[in-house]
Amino acid sequence: MDVILETRDLKRTFGAVVAAHNINIRIHAGEVMGVIGSNGAGKTTFVNMVTGYLPPSSGEILYRGKSMIGLPTRVITRKGIARSFQIPQLFQELTVIDNMLIALTIADNPAPPVFKPAIDRRLEGRAIEALERFGIAQHAHREVGTLAQGIRKLIDIAMATVSDPALLFLDEPTSGVSADEKMEFMGTLIEALKSSDTAVLFIEHDMEIVEAFSPRVVAFYEGTILADGPTAEVLTNDKVREFVIGTEFHRTADTEGVA
């Protein structure tokens, strides 16, 4: 498989705190991989760096062989790297369909036309179609702020995928989804993404979900990569069991009630 994204010795510090270091990852076209690690292990920092939100202190990011260092988020997005957010980043006071229409409009026009009407039937059709793929078309005309967290997470992801990205980062897609719905939720998600040839990297705390949906897993610990490989191998790795899954178990248990 082709490597589409490669990072070399990626490092990020905040003052004296090292948030991430020695991050070397290769992501192949179309693959699905899980990322595990406790809070503060550097997972989101990694995603923020690759998507241009946070400039790395040092290291290299190569996307299809070209350096992405110094490019702004919007340019990286246009090149085909998209992401969702742990807390859905939506246009709260607008309806679901308007959120999608804005996403589509931006995807279609690098510089938004000033007087040409933004909305036409064709675009609305595409918006509905995208919503249907994620099973949320029935909420199309609700205001986003009034919807439940799980639905907002799906809208967030649906918006990230309108541009048919080659690489998609999902930042804790199942957080805020109740425990017994997580499996089904993730199923819908992966199914919706399967139709395209998108490589998906998802951050997840629930090991059952990781096992069920990703053939490959990367484990983060204290800002660096502890293990990277086939899921069965990584999840049985001693260090991973001790430093990541051990803490994950408590974390999951703690937050279950909140979700």
Next chain:
Amino acid sequence: MLTAVAIAVDGLGFAAWLFLSSVGLTLIYGVMRILNIAHGGFYALGAYASAWAIGLYVQTGNPVALSYLIIPVMAVIAGTVAGLLIERGVLRFMYGRDEVLMVLVTYALFLILEDVTKLIWGTDSYVAWQPAYALGTVDIMGIPYTVYKLAIIGVAVICGGSLWWGLTHTRVGKLLLVVIEDREVAGALGINVTKFFTVTFLIGATLGALGGALTAPEISVVPGIGAEVIVMAFAVIVIGGMGSIPGAVIGALIVGFARATSVHLYPPAELFSIYLVMAAVLAVKPYGLFALSEGRKI
């Protein structure tokens, strides 16, 4: 050489006045995150109250010496009454709302205060030159200066010094500094933030009124001075970084000296030099010289 001295003394004089007129504004923003346009109204109230009271007092043949007491007393009365009414009556219902919305709210309050001032004191001008005149003048390198103007520099230093001492040496002050530095940490420490808002607002309002009250003997108090002073105060605190008290000192000095320089070298530029400096600083330092930190977004 003479011009340099004149610029230095006038610059300090302007800076002192600017600091007194704007430190309350930056304090309120720092603690409450309210950019208070009504601050101009407090300034005007203080100026009117003090000019009016001094006029009454001197007319009845009393010794001028005691009129200096009237200034702070009227400032405290004006600041406290107006501050309490506004904070308890309106603002407290709106805490936590969007910062831009709060600007609009305080703009509305500013409009109301303008007319309240007119209703109380009418539209005639008030002069209360006696306290300034009584102190006479002093020569600095051959240039006469009113002692009153120099005294305001002293008052500004005392006010700034005691405010800083209060913030760094008292329990309430230290907590306020924590709130200014980091709102989330403040919440986590269990500080009841809203409890401090009333106190802060009253201190800020009184400082604004004091700025006006101290200036009253030097000027003719007329409608519209509030609208003039608020934009100067904005320039000062935006340059220094909104919410930063050391920033207000630096901002006042920069604006004060910019204004003094243009007054002596090229008078027509006096008014716009202030905003030019402000725009120039912001073009380089977008959030002022001492910007407050913002929280993480994602």
Next chain:
Amino acid sequence: MKQLDRTELSLLVALPALILAAMVLPSWIVNYVQVSLGMGLVALGVMIQMRAGLVSFGQGLYFCIGGYAAGLAGKYLGISDLFALLLIGILAALIIATTLGFLLRRYREIFYAMLSLAVSMILYGLLSSTEELGSTDGFNLPVPTYLGMAPSGEAARMTLFIITAAVVVASAIALNRLLRSSLGYVNEAIRENELRVEYLGASAHNAVHVTYVIAAVVSSMGGVLWALSLGHVDPEMTNWTTSGSFVFVCILAGTGSIVAPLIGTFLLEILRVYAVEISPNTWQMILGTVMLLTIIFLPKGLWSLLAKSSTAKRFDPEADANTQPGE
């Protein structure tokens, strides 16, 4: 021209209605309409920025630039043709706004408000101390001519009115298009969540810049038309209190429809004339109180009372509870 929406149709109907009214109504009312049409354009400039979440406390800058550009062209170049003056005003605003836009597009929220105020006050300071331009008194403009025609008396009055109304209606239709265009949608998105806009692949800076320039151009046209109908300009046009009154109109009328600020400006102008006469010292107090009440009880302005369907949603109690942190 594709199909017109309801707002655009009513604007087109309003034009002949306005002209007809101007022929029958007493001239003092027509004067107010004309003056408030000019100011209404500036309010529209404030409004389209508000739709992007940006409150300009310095829109008077472009109101003044338009007025002074026309005035200076009349004073020093002897130009009195309305269309030429309009073009000069637009050009001046275009150049200045494009330049300043590089600075302003980096700012949001109160910083945008403060910085727009600051730059408008630079001009205020400049004009107030320029004696050749009459300092704070300002100076007079020529009586406009129209492509070589110089009507007089009643005909002159009507011509200026008709052209003003036509320009305002055309601008309002163009701005209504803007609100429904991709840029309009992106602006809504910037107001709601700029981070997401960047992550969708659009430059919020560029969108804000373009919007700022368009707002400036519209406002400068308002400035030219206003100045020509009064025959006079002075630095008060760019004082922050003038800019504040445009913000006031948008808050009061709401930003729901392009028509709202236009009607709002007119009603406010009429009200002001009466209030100043009846009770000059409580006029601002009334304004302030109305503004406070509007902010508290009608956050989307008076227009939301007319557009009921969109207000119903506003009162969903969950809407606020679910607003995410860190916005």
